[in-house]
Amino acid sequence: MPVEHYENFPVASLLIPRDLRPAVEALYAFARSADDIADEGGAQDAERLSGLAHYQAQLDAIERGKVPEGELFLRLAAVVKRHALPVALLHDLLDAFAQDVVKKRYADFTELQDYCRRSANPVGRLMLRIFGCASAGNDARSDAICTSLQLINFWQDVAVDLDKGRIYLPEEDRRRFGVTEEALFTRHCDEAFRALMRFEIGRTRAMMLEGAALAPSLPGRFGWEIRLVVQGGLRILEKIEAAGFDALNQRPQLVRSDWPLLALRAARMKR
Structure with missing residues (x-):
């Protein structure tokens, strides 16, 4: 259990009940991939912010009850609906990732x-x-x-x-x-x-x-x-x-x- 950025998600842990693992894994995939956009590779800041803006747009679609684009967001939408998750918390994560790009x-x-x-x-x-x-x-x-x-x-x-x-x-x-x-x-x-x-x-x-x-x-x-x-x-x-x-x-x-x-x-x- 390394204490690292978003590796703190207990993904696929044996301590997570099997029926809840897909929800945890969907949240992890969202957070990890968004964090990678902000922090990994050699992209320019403008490209990173554009990628995160796309994620924000998909969250907006989920919040409005629309069908988002891509498997990652379809899975996330199902988890949000099943567990009545506040989409504002997901927006907060993206805001923090975007802040890392510029601050x-x-x-x-x-x-x-x-x-x-x-x-x-x-x-x-x-x-x-x-x-x-x-x-x-x-x-x-x-x-x-x-x-x-x-x-x-x-x-x-x-x-x-x-x-x-x-x-x-x-x-x-x-x-x-x-x-x-x-x-x-x-x-x-x-x-x-x-x-x-x-x-x-x-x-x-x-x-x-x-x-x-x-x-x-x-x-x-x-x-x-x-x-x-x-x-x-x-x-x-x-x-x-x-x-x-x-x-x-x-x-x-x-x-x-x-x-x-x-x-x-x-x-x-x-x-």
Whole structure:
């Protein structure tokens, strides 16, 4: 279960009931393919935005009850109808992908949270609705988990994003700890950078723990899926810490040997 952009969808997991897997897979296919339009290959920005605009148009058709174009959107339309999914959540995902094309820096944490609200939180809210577990309280706890997962991806991928010209570490925080853009691009992990990462990881962990009570409150397999997602995210944070906060030169990942520990921790989670 890598903690990566949209790989957090529990696609084809044995913990997902068989009758719900097609819905999860249809949502994943939509999100993954749209994310690829925004982020993969060598396309120009205008081409990426045009591709995402086509996706927006298909969502508009689904929302109006029209027949969309292409197998991907036909499957998505069936899932939206069956589970009464808010199409606005899917539009939010596309808005975030389009923002990634044109926005490379974030002024403060509030601005970054707004991005996460659209790039990550819709995933959790859509899953809650597919499993029939949506409520105001569950949505709020899911948002905390999903935002923290997105942040974990950022802290895990500092170097990867630098290669793409992106910096998700908020400018306000970088100024506070004395970390310049120049220092980031030289990949020099000094005490200032370590202090910055320690701060971001502490804030992210607190957010994850705030939402973690959602997992044991959910029924059956879905609850176990979310338990493992939470513990996987927390484990990545531990690995960044164990690497001396050097996210500039190392990219911690979950490996096979982590699974027994994740399973044990998941079993111990309480409301």
